[in-house]
Amino acid sequence: KAGVTQTPRYLIKTRGQQVTLSCSPISGHRSVSWYQQTPGQGLQFLFEYFSETQRNKGNFPGRFSGRQFSNSRSEMNVSTLELGDSALYLCASRIGTGGNSPLHFGNGTRLTVT
Amino acid sequence: GNSVTQMEGPVTLSEEAFLTINCTYTATGYPSLFWYVQYPGEGLQLLLKATKADDKGSNKGFEATYRKETTSFHLEKGSVQVSDSAVYFCALGLFGNEKLTFGTGTRLTIIP
Numbered sequence: 001k002a003g004v005t006q007t008p009r010y011l012i013k014t015r016g017q018q019v020t021l022s023c024s025p026i027s028g029h030r031s032v033s034w035y036q037q038t039p040g041q042g043l044q045f046l047f048e049y050f051s052e053t054q055r056n057k058g059n060f061p062g063r064f065s066g067r068q069f070s071n072s073r074s075e076m077n078v079s080t081l082e083l084g085d086s087a088l089y090l091c092a093s094r095i096g097t098g099g100n101s102p103l104h105f106g107n108g109t110r111l112t113v114t
Numbered sequence: 115g116n117s118v119t120q121m122e123g124p125v126t127l128s129e130e131a132f133l134t135i136n137c138t139y140t141a142t143g144y145p146s147l148f149w150y151v152q153y154p155g156e157g158l159q160l161l162l163k164a165t166k167a168d169d170k171g172s173n174k175g176f177e178a179t180y181r182k183e184t185t186s187f188h189l190e191k192g193s194v195q196v197s198d199s200a201v202y203f204c205a206l207g208l209f210g211n212e213k214l215t216f217g218t219g220t221r222l223t224i225i226p
Binding site for chain 2: 004042045090099102103105107108
């Protein structure tokens with residue numbers, strides 16, 4: 001069974017630009033979550049989608065948005081990029097719902113903003 | 115609020131040494147507890163989990179026991195290998211809340 005797939009693996013963008021990251025969950029997993037990982041802040045929750053609905057959102061500005069498609073694939077978008085948005089963005093899927101079900105992570109997209 | 119506290123790293127051990135990485139938590143309710151491992155250039159991999167008090171999770175020689183009385187979930191391995199070098203994250207999840215709360219991670223380096 002294929003794991004969580006994230007594309008692209010690496011991105012370099014300039015301040016002020018926008019970016020879209022893509023995530024394909026494990027087959028059969030309907031819940032997709034996004035996390036930002038930085039050396040200073042660690043792993044921070046961005047948002048979670050289930051059946052195309054955002055059910056939970058972390059404490060990030062409105063520049064960060066996401067969506068989920070009917071096939072459970074998800075995208076996240078960051079507009080008006082800032083230097084501080086440089087991070088590893090991790091997508092994760094789970095088969096069940098609720099925090100007691102483990103997340104399965106992709107290898108991430110490393111975004112560098114210059 | 116919910117939080118996870120891990121022992122500060124980095125931790126450096128010799129091959130075949132005994133490993134303990136401490137993890138304590140604060141949670142409203144009865145959390146499930148997880149250990150994840152992150153190898154360089156990769157995402158997080160689930161290492162083991164425990165869903166209720168006194169459960170022991172185990173995988174690849176690693177073990178952790180869910181201790182409700184001490185709110186702890188310490189990771190142990192009897193004999194580490196160079197290939198165990200990675201960053202280890204303790205995390206908690208609560209039913210009805212889709213977010214996992216992670217500790218800050220502990221970088222482990224094993225020297226031959």
